[in-house]
Amino acid sequence: MPEDDRASSHPSFWDPRYAAHDHLFGTDPNAFVAAEAHRLPSECAVVELGAGEGRTVAWLCAQHGHWGTAVDFSRTALAQADRWAEQEGISLQTVEADVRTWAPERQWDAVIVTFLQLLPAERAALYQLMRTLTRPGGWMLGEWFRPAHLAEGGYDRIGPSRADRMVSVEELRGAFAEDVIHRCTPEDAQLNEGGVLVGRAAVVRLVAQRRETGATRDGSD
Ligand SMILES: C[S@@+](CC[C@H](N)C(=O)[O-])C[C@H]1O[C@@H](n2cnc3c(N)ncnc32)[C@H](O)[C@@H]1O
Numbered sequence: 006m007p008e009d010d011r012a013s014s015h016p017s018f019w020d021p022r023y024a025a026h027d028h029l030f031g032t033d034p035n036a037f038v039a040a041e042a043h044r045l046p047s048e049c050a051v052v053e054l055g056a057g058e059g060r061t062v063a064w065l066c067a068q069h070g071h072w073g074t075a076v077d078f079s080r081t082a083l084a085q086a087d088r089w090a091e092q093e094g095i096s097l098q099t100v101e102a103d104v105r106t107w108a109p110e111r112q113w114d115a116v117i118v119t120f121l122q123l124l125p126a127e128r129a130a131l132y133q134l135m136r137t138l139t140r141p142g143g144w145m146l147g148e149w150f151r152p153a154h155l156a157e158g159g160y161d162r163i164g165p166s167r168a169d170r171m172v173s174v175e176e177l178r179g180a181f182a183e184d185v186i187h188r189c190t191p192e193d194a195q196l197n198e199g200g201v202l203v204g205r206a207a208v209v210r211l212v213a214q215r216r217e218t219g220a221t222r223d224g225s226d
Contacts, residue, residue: 012164014124019079023058028085030057031199034064035119037148037210041050042069044187044206044212049114052138054104054131055121059086059097060199064118066095071115074098076107106132112140118147120202122170132180141218145181148210151191154207161204163196174209182215188212 012018033039038061045051047069053062056075063086066073075086075097083099090097100107105127111194116135123131135145149172150164165171177189189211196202 013122013126016078016080019057019077020081023079023081023085024201028060028089029033029060030060030202032060032089032204034061035117035148035197035198036196037208038146038164039064039193040121041146041212045069045071045115048072049143050074051115051117052113054100054115054135055118056086057082058089059083059099063090063093063095063097065117066090066097067093072096072098074100074113075133076100076102076104078103094171096219104134107134109138111213112145113138114140115144115146115149118145118149120149120164122149122165122172125169128176129180132177136181136215139215141215143215145184145211146183147215149209151209152192157207159205160193160207163202163204163206172209177209177211181211183216184209185214185216187214191209200217207222 050072051062051065052074054076056062056077062073062075065071077083080101083101085098092105116139139145152171152173154160155168174189174191192208192210194208196206196207
């Protein structure tokens with residue numbers, strides 16, 4: 006899905022893509038989040054930012070009994086999420102919002118982000134939003150393309166084409182420095198996420214946990 010300008014920063018980029026596909030990123034959950042889901046406590050409240058059609062958060066509800074909220078600025082994606090959740094009997098809340106301005110007055114047990122490749126200044130705000138939305142002791146799980154995906158050979162031409170949409174390990178380690186970082190690693194992955202994110206990719210994967218109020222700074226894995 007090449008994108009050469011700022012177009013993907015607007016719902017007008019995403020709506021037609023979701024409209025043109027039956028499940029743009031597939032119906033299986035993001036593989037990384039699925040593999041890390043065991044960390045979440047039972048029946049917790051989970052919010053996914055840039056959730057698209059909600060494939061991952063809906064799976065967390067269906068398979069793990071969590072309470073899910075899918076946030077995205079694409080009305081088309083969320084309409085599909087609503088239809089699919091109803092069809093599958095999954096209780097999923099959808100919120101049409103731009104994460105660059107969304108400021109709900111509540112917290113969740115876990116915040117999920119997969120392939121929400123914002124621009125640099127927007128990312129700083131996204132990381133802060135993830136932290137603000139996560140209750141003390143709660144979890145933050147994220148996966149992004151990292152710079153090597155464009156800068157080095159050996160990867161398939163999927164994902165964003167702009168270098169400034171790539172997310173580095175160092176950036177995440179800085180943004181979540183106050184939290185317990187359980188995993189923040191560069192990984193080479195064979196993605197198989199729907200019809201468009203299929204191929205070899207350089208990604209970075211984050212598992213971080215907000216400190217309990219008053220906790221000290223050790224305790225990472
Ligand atoms: C690459 S897709 C990934 C969707 C989903 N996370 C998944 O893995 O299936 C990026 C998603 O982020 C959404 N998005 C991009 N910028 C956004 C913003 N500023 N606010 C809310 N959603 C946004 C798009 O509409 C799109 O659904």
